[in-house]
Amino acid sequence: MNKIAAIFWKDIITEIRSKEIFPIMLIFGILILLIFNFAFEFRSEITPNAISAMLWITFIFAGLLSLSRSFALEKENDALLSLVITPADKTYIYIGKLLSNFVLVFLMELIIIPVFILFFNLDFSSNLLSVLGVVALGTFGFIAIGTFFSSMALNTKMKELMLPVLTFPIIIPVIITSVKICSSILDGKDFSQYKSSLQVLVTFDIIFAVACAVLFEYLIEDS
Amino acid sequence: MGFEIEISNLKKNYSYLTAISDLNARLEKGDFITLFGPNGAGKSTLLKILSTLLKPSEGNVVISGHDLGKNRNEIRKIIGFVSHQNMLYENLTAFENLKFISTFYSIKKPDEICGKLLQDIGLYERRSDPVKTFSSGMKQRLSIARTLINNPKILFLDEPYNGLDQEGIESFSSILSDLKSKGHTIFLTTHNIDEGLELSDRLMILNKGKLVFDQKNIYRKEEFKEIYFSVLKN
Numbered sequence: 001m002n003k004i005a006a007i008f009w010k011d012i013i014t015e016i017r018s019k020e021i022f023p024i025m026l027i028f029g030i031l032i033l034l035i036f037n038f039a040f041e042f043r044s045e046i047t048p049n050a051i052s053a054m055l056w057i058t059f060i061f062a063g064l065l066s067l068s069r070s071f072a073l074e075k076e077n078d079a080l081l082s083l084v085i086t087p088a089d090k091t092y093i094y095i096g097k098l099l100s101n102f103v104l105v106f107l108m109e110l111i112i113i114p115v116f117i118l119f120f121n122l123d124f125s126s127n128l129l130s131v132l133g134v135v136a137l138g139t140f141g142f143i144a145i146g147t148f149f150s151s152m153a154l155n156t157k158m159k160e161l162m163l164p165v166l167t168f169p170i171i172i173p174v175i176i177t178s179v180k181i182c183s184s185i186l187d188g189k190d191f192s193q194y195k196s197s198l199q200v201l202v203t204f205d206i207i208f209a210v211a212c213a214v215l216f217e218y219l220i221e222d223s
Numbered sequence: 224m225g226f227e228i229e230i231s232n233l234k235k236n237y238s239y240l241t242a243i244s245d246l247n248a249r250l251e252k253g254d255f256i257t258l259f260g261p262n263g264a265g266k267s268t269l270l271k272i273l274s275t276l277l278k279p280s281e282g283n284v285v286i287s288g289h290d291l292g293k294n295r296n297e298i299r300k301i302i303g304f305v306s307h308q309n310m311l312y313e314n315l316t317a318f319e320n321l322k323f324i325s326t327f328y329s330i331k332k333p334d335e336i337c338g339k340l341l342q343d344i345g346l347y348e349r350r351s352d353p354v355k356t357f358s359s360g361m362k363q364r365l366s367i368a369r370t371l372i373n374n375p376k377i378l379f380l381d382e383p384y385n386g387l388d389q390e391g392i393e394s395f396s397s398i399l400s401d402l403k404s405k406g407h408t409i410f411l412t413t414h415n416i417d418e419g420l421e422l423s424d425r426l427m428i429l430n431k432g433k434l435v436f437d438q439k440n441i442y443r444k445e446e447f448k449e450i451y452f453s454v455l456k457n
Contacts, residue, residue, distance in 0.1 A: 002326050002329075003326055003327055006323055006326040006327070010312065010315065010319075010323055013314070013315070013319075014312065014314045014315070017314045017353070018314050073312075076313065077308050077309050077310055077311055077312075077313065078306065078308035078310050079310050079311065079312055081276060081304070081306070081308075081310055082310035082311075082324055082369060083324075083327060084276060085274060085275065085276060085299055085302075085304050086299060086324070086327035086328055087296040087297075087299040087300045087327075087328070088327040088328070088329075092327075
């Protein structure tokens with residue numbers, strides 16, 4: 001547990017001091033929203049499905065920026081080697097990174113959502129907590145996979161390009177499910193109507209997080 | 224005296240080349256071994272294999288009685304690895320860097336040990352400064368303190384003098400001399416004959432993946448330089 005906390009603390013403190021990722025991620029997210037805003041010309045009749053899709057497109061593209069830097073930080077000065085050479089279980093590195101990436105991306109999303117509401121003049125007041133819950137679950141699945149592929153892309157020549165190419169095909173089920181659930185909530189549908197989708201999302205999260213944690217050690221150690 | 228490291232028929236093949244070929248060596252406990260060789264000779268590959276960061280293609284390595292193929296984690300408890308990359312986090316302070324890595328060795332009383340290591344390398348006064356404000360020499364000294372956090376019996380140093388100025392080289396050599404006197408087994412690689420020769424008990428030369436010279440250090444610098452270049456020519 002200490003080891004997970006150490007990785008988490010190191011990543012968060014590094015971001016607080018360097019301010020390398022979060023401001024860029026936030027600005028990028030707001031820029032995407034601006035483009036959507038102009039594309040839809042401030043129309044009020046946007047369907048819940050479109051609102052949900054726009055939100056998730058923003059989250060995924062902005063979130064990828066955080067993921068692409070996640071393991072690149074470890075590559076600087078070969079710092080990752082200092083962790084690999086310790087006798088500690090390497091799964092701790094993955095879990096610590098997963099948590100720090102999740103916190104950074106979720107924080108960005110918490111800022112993006114009010115901006116989104118403001119830009120599109122929406123009313124989320126009655127279902128904001130439900131939307132936040134789904135955003136947290138969807139983000140967790142996305143980050144679980146993204147963190148894993150971020151480490152995989154680390155040793156490739158075009159790591160910035162490889163990350164989305166590797167990540168997008170795998171996160172499709174998480175994103176489609178998240179978009180559907182958000183859309184149902186915004187449409188005012190009853191919980192029973194999206195309960196099964198929520199169960200699918202939670203299952204994806206668990207499967208992806210466990211599989212990535214197990215495979216991480218094999219990935220990080222030289223074969 | 225027992226052997227600390229036993230290397231038998233070691234081979235490392237990459238898809239495009241053979242980096243290490245049929246290497247055999249027995250290294251004694253407490254020895255300071257320097258492995259010389261030109262760039263691309265396979266020195267870093269050998270050191271990465273010995274420090275558990277690479278798996279050999281063939282052969283066997285036993286370190287302090289532990290088989291590299293079977294007991295990698297046991298070996299990791301007793302070794303330290305320093306390379307020309309300092310393996311430090313630039314945005315953390317010197318103290319934070321040491322304390323962070325101490326977590327992964329489950330060190331008891333980490334604050335005390337980190338403080339003592341910083342004093343030993345002369346960086347205690349700068350303990351709260353971010354590493355990015357340090358000179359190359361200071362970073363390399365901190366890098367060796369990071370390596371000593373688990374009090375390793377064996378130290379692998381891969382071209383540690385690269386990028387250091389004269390003052391940094393002297394300061395680093397003095398730390399190595401101190402470690403040698405404390406009984407650590409030290410295995411250093413370099414392509415520069417001027418470095419490490421004085422401290423060495425044993426000299427090796429690796430060329431094109433083959434160990435072409437392995438002798439006790441009885442040589443003066445000029446004498447060894449002649450041997451080195453003649454060995455590489457053949």
